[in-house]
Amino acid sequence: MSDPTVRPAMPTVSLLRRMIDGLATAVAAGSVLLVLLPLIAIFGYLVYKGFGALNWTFLTQTPKPVGEAGGGMANAIGGSMLILGIASILGVPLGIGAGIYLAEYGRGHFGDLIRFTADVLNGVPSIVIGIVGYSIIVLTQKHFSALAGGVALAIMMVPTITRATEEMLLLVPIQVREAAYGLGVARWRTTISITLRTATSGVITGVMLAFARIAGETAPLLFTAFGNQYWNWRINQPTAALPLQIFTYAISPFDEWHRQAWAGALILIVLIVVAVTAVRIAAARGMVKGVI
Amino acid sequence: MGVAIEVEHLNAWFGSTQALKDISMHIAANHATAIIGPSGCGKSTYVRCLNRMHETVPGARAEGRVRIGDLNIYNGTSATQVRRRVGMVFQKPNPFPTYSIYDNVAAGLKLNGFRDRRRLDEIVERSLRQAALWDEVRDDLRKKSGSSLSGGQQQRLCIARALAVQPQVLLMDEPASALDPISTGKIEELIFQLKENYTIVIVTHNMQQASRVAEFTGFFLLGELIEFDRTEKIFTNPADKRTEDYITGRFG
Numbered sequence: 001m002s003d004p005t006v007r008p009a010m011p012t013v014s015l016l017r018r019m020i021d022g023l024a025t026a027v028a029a030g031s032v033l034l035v036l037l038p039l040i041a042i043f044g045y046l047v048y049k050g051f052g053a054l055n056w057t058f059l060t061q062t063p064k065p066v067g068e069a070g071g072g073m074a075n076a077i078g079g080s081m082l083i084l085g086i087a088s089i090l091g092v093p094l095g096i097g098a099g100i101y102l103a104e105y106g107r108g109h110f111g112d113l114i115r116f117t118a119d120v121l122n123g124v125p126s127i128v129i130g131i132v133g134y135s136i137i138v139l140t141q142k143h144f145s146a147l148a149g150g151v152a153l154a155i156m157m158v159p160t161i162t163r164a165t166e167e168m169l170l171l172v173p174i175q176v177r178e179a180a181y182g183l184g185v186a187r188w189r190t191t192i193s194i195t196l197r198t199a200t201s202g203v204i205t206g207v208m209l210a211f212a213r214i215a216g217e218t219a220p221l222l223f224t225a226f227g228n229q230y231w232n233w234r235i236n237q238p239t240a241a242l243p244l245q246i247f248t249y250a251i252s253p254f255d256e257w258h259r260q261a262w263a264g265a266l267i268l269i270v271l272i273v274v275a276v277t278a279v280r281i282a283a284a285r286g287m288v289k290g291v292i
Numbered sequence: 293m294g295v296a297i298e299v300e301h302l303n304a305w306f307g308s309t310q311a312l313k314d315i316s317m318h319i320a321a322n323h324a325t326a327i328i329g330p331s332g333c334g335k336s337t338y339v340r341c342l343n344r345m346h347e348t349v350p351g352a353r354a355e356g357r358v359r360i361g362d363l364n365i366y367n368g369t370s371a372t373q374v375r376r377r378v379g380m381v382f383q384k385p386n387p388f389p390t391y392s393i394y395d396n397v398a399a400g401l402k403l404n405g406f407r408d409r410r411r412l413d414e415i416v417e418r419s420l421r422q423a424a425l426w427d428e429v430r431d432d433l434r435k436k437s438g439s440s441l442s443g444g445q446q447q448r449l450c451i452a453r454a455l456a457v458q459p460q461v462l463l464m465d466e467p468a469s470a471l472d473p474i475s476t477g478k479i480e481e482l483i484f485q486l487k488e489n490y491t492i493v494i495v496t497h498n499m500q501q502a503s504r505v506a507e508f509t510g511f512f513l514l515g516e517l518i519e520f521d522r523t524e525k526i527f528t529n530p531a532d533k534r535t536e537d538y539i540t541g542r543f544g
Contacts, residue, residue: 107350175386179450181348183400183457184376193403197390 099165164206
């Protein structure tokens with residue numbers, strides 16, 4: 001009879017094993033630091049360089065002519081919102097729709113073709129996408145426009161959102177779909193109200209990643225939205241955008257413009273963070289719920 | 293009320309592999325019928341043919357005649373129509389993870405366009421009571437999600453969800469195999485009460501369970517129905533040697 005209170009002696013862990021354990025932990029922690037360091041450095045430097053040039057004028061005024069002090073990037077902030085709005089309206093439904101197709105119906109060669117195309121499109125340099133926007137919209141309309149910029153950015157969003165949506169939908173267990181089929185719910189209804197609903201937070205992450213990526217794109221806007229010194233809210237007119245304005249100011253020879261470029265970059269990052277956070281909070285509160 | 297199920301010459305395939313071979317069976321209304329047999333014998337495929345879930349698997353098909361009440365399910369009707377008459381409870385509890393307890397139960401009606409809120413409230417309460425879950429969840433109907441419940445509660449939630457669409461038949465594919473003995477006991481008790489209003493077909497690995505809950509038992513082996521009779525006959529005096537070998541634990 002063994003005494004239940006006497007536990008078998010734990011074998012002592014050898015020094016070597018403890019050292020390897022410590023080393024592995026240190027390497028993992030070091031990697032985290034290495035990854036975070038550039039991020040913190042960039043943001044810190046932006047605040048350091050840009051915060052000084054930030055003031056009410058910067059946020060409410062349009063740029064002043066060369067040589068005059070003051071002025072701001074209000075029209076570029078508004079223009080960026082307009083272009084990103086157009087891009088999201090076009091790109092998000094298209095990307096999610098294509099992702100649903102791939103996950104729920106795209107088993108055969110046609111699905112593979114779309115998947116391959118999306119992956120290739122993801123790797124196309126953004127300047128090339130700018131040229132596409134230029135040739136299909138600017139050339140046919142005979143002028144630069146916010147719409148052309150929006151379309152170019154939408155093309156960049158679609159493959160990211162498509163693949164993210166597909167992957168998130170495929171993570172939803174088949175048993176959850178079967179539960180809905182078993183209740184006599186039609187397939188399309190199951191896809192929208194059950195599968196997509198279950199994957200909502202993952203899909204939103206994909207959309208936000210795509211959004212954050214295109215928000216800072218400059219190259220596709222160079223010959224689509226083109227830029228503008230003045231306010232413009234019409235989608236068929238050349239429109240200012242933050243990345244364009246930052247680019248123009250950063251390569252200029254004027255110190256004043258350099259400072260404004262830093263401030264513009266800081267605003268751009270803050271806008272992205274605000275947009276992503278707002279959508280996350282909205283999603284968490286259930287405002288993006290599908291129709292059950 | 294439950295209705296009888298008439299199965300005649302049912303065959304089913306996965307691609308080129310035949311999973312069910314010429315099954316004919318009369319399932320009595322308002323009784324529980326157990327389907328037993330070793331793994332891979334076609335038990336699950338069989339019940340999934342009774343509500344046309346089998347065909348949702350790519351490459352799978354079924355042929356034959358299955359009548360549920362007066363509805364010939366493989367001829368002149370849609371799969372969704374069939375599934376509204378034939379509820380299903382799966383092996384692993386599968387509540388809709390993002391839905392509240394209330395919405396889980398109401399899902400079958402809401403997603404099919406039923407909008408009368410007061411009626412929905414009544415049906416949700418009645419279904420949860422029938423599934424013996426009402427007292428445990430009545431205060432958190434809309435606050436908690438279906439997946440926050442314990443495994444046994446989740447399975448009763450899935451039963452309530454299936455009952456809410458008022459089916460005539462309830463198919464249960466090893467409904468207690470993922471549950472502890474206490475939860476299993478509750479599910480078995482439930483089956484006894486549900487028999488009054490529904491025809492129940494239950495797949496089970498557990499022969500004691502079959503003998504406890506079912507009046508009739510069918511023994512499947514390699515896609516064939518070897519023997520189908522009253523449960524006590526199957527377990528005390530089987531006609532076929534293979535049935536006897538299985539129930540006495542010689543294989544499976």
